[in-house]
Each structure stands twice: as C-alpha cells, then as structure tokens.
Amino acid sequence: QVQLQESGPGLVKPSQTLSLTCTVSGDSISSGSHYWSWIRQPAGKGLEWIGRIYTTGGTNYNPSLKSRVTMSVDTSKNHFSLKLSSVTAADTAVYYCARDIYFDVWGQGTMVTVSS
C-alpha cells in the first residue's frame, strides 16, 4: 500500500523559504510511472495546486506561484521536495503531497504557519 508522509518545519518566518519533503513508501519514485504533486489548503478554505514533478525532474508549476516555487526529487531517498521562497502570511496553510493527475494517494498533510 502506497503511503506519503510530509515533513518539515511547522513555523517559517516571513520572507524566508518554506521547505517540505514528501517521503514515499510502498512505491518507487524511480519507477517513472507517476507524477508527484504539492497541494495546499489555508484554514477553512479550498484547495490550491502548487505544482508537480516527474521522476526525470520535469516540473509543472502553478503560474500564480511559479516565481517562488522549486520542486526536486531524490530517487535514492524515495522522496520529493518543495521549496517556496519569500513567504508571507498568505502562505500559511496545510500542505499536502499527492500522487498523479487524479490525486489517488495523499499524505496526511502538514500545517505550516508563516509568522515572526
């Protein structure tokens, strides 16, 4: 059974870079058959797709965040990562990682608060 687990700091200061990792178990990122996405959800609000990465490192980002987003994949650790730079309070949200274009597997989510 495939499982995803987000990890990273729960508190980030304004203007700094948010960094999260999603560790995949029960499947191999290097199998090359899946896309891996990041999605976020501010408290009480809807879902926003941030972007996705393929095994080869190819990426697609949401244009609304593209200038601040970097995604990477580490096949040796079977995880992929998100970096979001120059964060503000508006980036406070639960961040999820998920698999494929129809998100059939999700991590449990990790709350990230941007505050000084």
Add this chain to the structure above:
Amino acid sequence: DIQMTQSPSSVSASVGDRVTITCRASQDISTWLAWYQQKPGKAPKLLIYGASSLQSGVPSRFSGSGSGTDFTLIISSLQPEDFATYYCQQANSFPLTFGGGTKVEIK
C-alpha cells in the same frame, strides 16, 4: 486558468436522501474531472475520476456524470459517514484547479 464552480456551496440533508452536487468548468475539459471527499482534519479522498469512473473501494452509492463543462456528483442514499465537504478538480490543463467545495451537512 480554468475556473471550477460548484453548487450549492452547502446542502443540508438527512440520512437516506439523494444528494446532487454540480460542478461547472469555465471551458471544455472533456471528461478530465475528479471528485473528492474531505472530512475535517483529513486529506481529501478520491471518489470519482474521468468524470464517471468509481475509484477502487468507494461505495457504489457515489456516481459521477457529465462531460464538456457540466458535471454532477450524486450520492444516491446519504449515509452518516458521507457528511463532509466535496470538491471537484479538473485535470485537463495546467494549472490543475479545484472547485470551491460543497459542504454536506446534517439536516
């Protein structure tokens, strides 16, 4: 960006009721549509993909239909565990986008 508009934003229903949720895309997305269920404090769960295909393990009381710009999720007989928020999502083009959600509440 393709805008996804769900209606209603909330619905009050009783156990056993038939519930219908609609999702409209701002442009033709063929059948590139998914439906998710989200309970408080939990990640969304995929229910329907390809507009009408039931995800493995999802009860058959959930069904989806539609193509182009208009889509529907039907819960044929609402169960206590179905009280949640439902989202549609288009997978036709980037950026992938979600509807604003429909909260199904207990009447």
